[in-house]
Amino acid sequence: MRELNLKLVTDTVRDLLLEGNCDLGADVFQKINNAIQTEENPLGVSVLKQIKENDQIAKRDRVPMCQDTGMAVVFVELGSQVVFDGLLENAINLGVKQAYAEGYFRKSVVRHPLKRVNTNDNTPAIIHVKSVPGDKVKLTVAPKGGGAENVSLVKMLIPADGRAGIKKLVLDTVLEAGGKPCPPIVVGIGLGGNLEKSALLAKEALMRDLNDEAEDETIRELENELLHDINQLGIGPMGFGGRTTALAVKINWFPTHIASLPVAINLQCHAARHKSRTI
Ligand code: SF4
Structure with a gap:
């Protein structure tokens, strides 16, 4: 068995959220860039160019590409030979909290669906855990806008x-x-x-x-x-x-x-x- 320090999970979730909110994946960026060449509507082309420029500025200046920095969805592929020194859920939520504070991202989560009071740290995350063979943990984070x-x-x-x-x-x-x-x-x-x-x-x-x-x-x-x-x-x-x-x-x-x-x-x-x- 591999004992994994949960601080590594927290740090990784934090880093992925800081990167993810500012740095669009190359596949998406490429599709937007291609669409500028194929879009028939001039207004549509203009919008696509603005989206492209926005994404470039976000990446260059490390600012969020959208004001809605989302609720954090976290997928965990958990190796069957991994044991943690504490609660995985707490470690992930700590990473979310740190990322949204450090990145000055908008906190978009309310504690109760009807009382609507902001949790002020963008937790809790939506966490999905899947067991897989091995001694590694794959973390995927997705800040999902409303x-x-x-x-x-x-x-x-x-x-x-x-x-x-x-x-x-x-x-x-x-x-x-x-x-x-x-x-x-x-x-x-x-x-x-x-x-x-x-x-x-x-x-x-x-x-x-x-x-x-x-x-x-x-x-x-x-x-x-x-x-x-x-x-x-x-x-x-x-x-x-x-x-x-x-x-x-x-x-x-x-x-x-x-x-x-x-x-x-x-x-x-x-x-x-x-x-x-x-x-
Ligand atoms: S749907 Fe929400 S997160 Fe996505 S671009 Fe629009 S405002 Fe931003």
């Missing part, structure tokens, strides 16, 4: 709805969202499982590199079809019209019940922030 999260949903379709039902649900959801999730968006879809599993799959789908391709041929085809169809909706960058509504569609899937076809759609704005490190 705008795109608010127009995300889970719908329990039935098998008879099939592929056509999934496509209709996704297109209706993106159209209804319009400019609210700050397009160009990434569309994370969780297909299968049950109600809560599909939501987690959709979030995990947003952690994929935008250039990767689904291994499953049927899923890969559906991702490509949906990307094409979404970009025909005319929403465009920040909702000002155009062909660049989505940069990518990512579908993660899981076995499901014979009576069910759960579909979760997690929209992600152009500030598609996530960083990973293995310790």
Whole structure:
């Protein structure tokens, strides 16, 4: 067994959040840059150029790329041979607290959904732990803003709805969202499982590199079809019209019940922030 000092977890979560809020992933940046060449609407091109410039300034000056520095979502792939010298959850939340203080990031978490008093340190984080073989820990952090999260949903379709039902649900959801999730968006879809599993799959789908391709041929085809169809909706960058509504569609899937076809759609704005490190 490997005993791991939790300070390393705290430091890593802090560093990843400090980096993640200011430094957009190369895959997302490249897609935005490419879209400047392909977007047909001059206003859309202008918006994309401003997004690009904003992202460059954020990286250069180490300032957040968006004022909404999000609620911290943390994925932990926990090696089965790792033991900690304390509570993992506390160590992660301490890292969040330190990052939001050190980076002067906006604290965006309220203690109670109805009483709405700010926790003032952006904790608690949303933490997902998965057990994997080995003696390492992979931490992935994603500061998730409220705008795109608010127009995300889970719908329990039935098998008879099939592929056509999934496509209709996704297109209706993106159209209804319009400019609210700050397009160009990434569309994370969780297909299968049950109600809560599909939501987690959709979030995990947003952690994929935008250039990767689904291994499953049927899923890969559906991702490509949906990307094409979404970009025909005319929403465009920040909702000002155009062909660049989505940069990518990512579908993660899981076995499901014979009576069910759960579909979760997690929209992600152009500030598609996530960083990973293995310790
Ligand atoms: S949806 Fe994204 S880009 Fe828009 S305000 Fe929220 S975090 Fe910022």
